[in-house]
Amino acid sequence: SYPAHITRALPWGGKxxxxxxxxxxxxxxxxxxxxAIVKPGITFRQVHATAMEVIARKTAEWGFLPGTAEESLQPENQxxxxxxxxxxxxxxGLDVHDCAKARREMYIDGVVQPGMVFTIEPGLYFQQDDLTVPEEFRGIGVRIEDDILVTEDGAENLSVGIPRTPSEVEGWIARSGR
Known part of the structure; x- marks a missing residue:
């Protein structure tokens, strides 16, 4: 089978x-x-690092980290x-999903090439009982996942037609009558 993974977080109550x-x-x-950084020649690891820079910066801005985003991004901190x-x-691809037996040089350290298809799916998850975040964050979980095709000079989001922004998601829910 050729799998596709697409995820959106929907707000309870529609808004x-x-x-x-x-x-x-x-x-x-x-x-x-x-x-934005996907193009032939980068490593798969760079995609993850780029998303994590934003996650670290945002959680630092919100005061959830014991230091700065730069400090948190250090390998010994995280x-x-x-x-x-x-x-x-x-x-x-054909039955491909996080193959634990894949060699590092072919997977996480592998070079991105035209024709590759992979997900990009960052998320933020705040547990109900997590006292490291303010109460209003507890219980919120968001993942946004799209399927990305590497082209000769960049990338194409294969799932771009599915609502992505908060306003688009709210409109999608409203149109469904729920």
């Missing part, structure tokens, strides 16, 4: 509250930043990973 919208927009910014514990991408 994002201010905090939900802020979290959603941060995740969208992380995804957009990662998509404080922002408390709120995004998964990778940013995985390849798509």
């Amino acid at each position: 994002f509250n201010d905090v939900q919208r802020m979290v959603y927009e941060a995740v969208l910014e992380a995804e957009d930043a990662a998509v 404080f922002h990973r408390r709120y995004m514990v998964h990778g940013t991408s995985h390849h798509l």
Whole structure:
């Protein structure tokens, strides 16, 4: 089978509250930043690092980290990973999904080439009982996932037709009559 993975976070009741919208927009910014660097010749690892820079910056701005985003991004720290514990991408194709046996040089350290298709799916997740975040953040989880085709000179978002921004998602829900 050829899998496709597309994820959107939908607000309960059809409308994002201010905090939900802020979290959603941060995740969208992380995804957009990662998509923007996709082109032949970069490494798969760079896609993840780019998204994580945004996640670290946003969680630092919100006061959730014990230091700066730059400090958190150091390999020995990674404080922002408390709120995004998964990778940013995985390849798509014939039965491909996070192959644990893949060699590093072919996967995370692999060079992106035209014709590759993979997801970009950053997220932010705040557990109900997480006392490291203000109460209004607790229980919010947002992942935005799109399928990306590497072209000769960049990337094409294959799932761009599915609503992505908070306003588009709210409109989508409103149109569905829910």
